[in-house]
Amino acid sequence: MNTRYSISFPPEKIKKPIISELIRNFSLEINILNADVSSGKTGKLVVEIFGKEQNLLNGLSFLNEEGIFYRQIQKELIVNINDCIACGSCTGVCFSGALKMSETFNVLELNSSLCVLCGICIKACPLQLISLNSNGKIV
């Protein structure tokens, strides 16, 4: 199974090699989608975790023990395709390739599995058709 998590490190934990421990000790595969870490502040990572369910649960309890906050992300990028005029503005800022114009430029194509939830495209749509759905729940 694979799931997305948002992980927040308190300032004093930033230096700890938490992610490599997760990988090494719990046989998890971790793909960092977004990172906002600067020392002295709370760091934030958005990651995708692949691995067996039991390993994942063990990994999460390790995070708990370490006092690191995490939240399962159920957020998803939503594009109101019905009102989309296929102008293409949003595709210029999407470097993950999640938002792309079709070859003929006639439709906007969204491939959610490539989206790293950076949110830059939200402000780039002149019709304000892009949002992150916000029923992300704390696990």
Added chain:
Amino acid sequence: MKKKTIEEINRKISEGTAVVLTAEEVSLLGKTKSPEEIFNRVDVVTTATFGPMCSSGVFINFGHSSPAIRMEEITLNDVPVYAGIAAVDAYIGATSESVFNKKYGGGHIIEELIAGKEIRLKARGKGTDCYPKREIETSITKDSVNEIIMFNPRNAYQNYPVATNASDKTKYTYMGTLLPGCANANYSTSGELSPLLNDPKLRSIGIGTRIFLGGAQGYVAWNGTQFNTSKPRNEFDIPLSNAATLAVTGNAKEMSAEYIKAAYYEKYGVSLFVGIGIPIPVLDVDMAKAVSIRNEQIETTIYDYGDPAHPALGTTNYAELQKGEISLNGLKVKTAPLSSLKKAREIAGKLKKQILDKEFYLTEPVNIFPENTSLNSLKQLI
């Protein structure tokens, strides 16, 4: 040289024998056919664009209340509109912003009026002997008001530069979001479909030319503002950056919100997508050559919006831009359009059908545009 006149073309339209192609179709044909063959075969080429055009707006006449008011300050859904014309006339400029919500403005009012929605009108006047009322609050729709006349002072730019950002901060511009370090570049014309790129010397487009405007039939009223014929051109007569423009007018009550759409550009403001289609008559072999122009022949300049002086960084063409990546001084830069090619195609196709269905006839310009114009800039005293 063999010639066709507008009159002959209109006769063919009425007889149902006119051959009409979209600008994309004729560009494709131009790959294998000579301009002579295209002249012999094709009578009209339909061009179109659907892009954000800030210099747009509508004149509106609200009708008189009883007792009457001389409206001197007007808001529509809290968007201030220009009230300095007579008692109940106003001009709703597309870029005017709501007092409470910077993401909402004149463009939205125009789109909503066209869509038939109700808009809240508030107005004040000082009260005069002939207009005693001082304040009014009511609601209007396109059916309740007298006229809504679109008059856009500057639309359909002939070519437009590509915008990128070499600075180290994200720039939010009317050319969209430009990421630092030239990470992306945005462009905004429909390339080979674009009206003024298919008649680069403006031989067939002038004052009085009938056009498709926002879903209705409109007209070219005048040359647009910032009309500039002195930009350098390439061997295909294409100006290498923004050059000619059109002032266009039409009855907004007949338009459709499919072809007039409000836009908001982050930290820039409100604008309006305007759908324009222009039929180009294939009058002679030179015109046949002009309408056969292809994306790779349409060059444009890349400007750095990260620097307030917008210095030129290089040139590219629309074939490259549409591939999604250009190379800029050895750097690969991701490109994205701002104007909708899909909508432009829809308009060119619709206009073609209207001509074939004898609903749209071509016009001879009443007057041609000035030929040697360049731009003045604004002096600063302090």
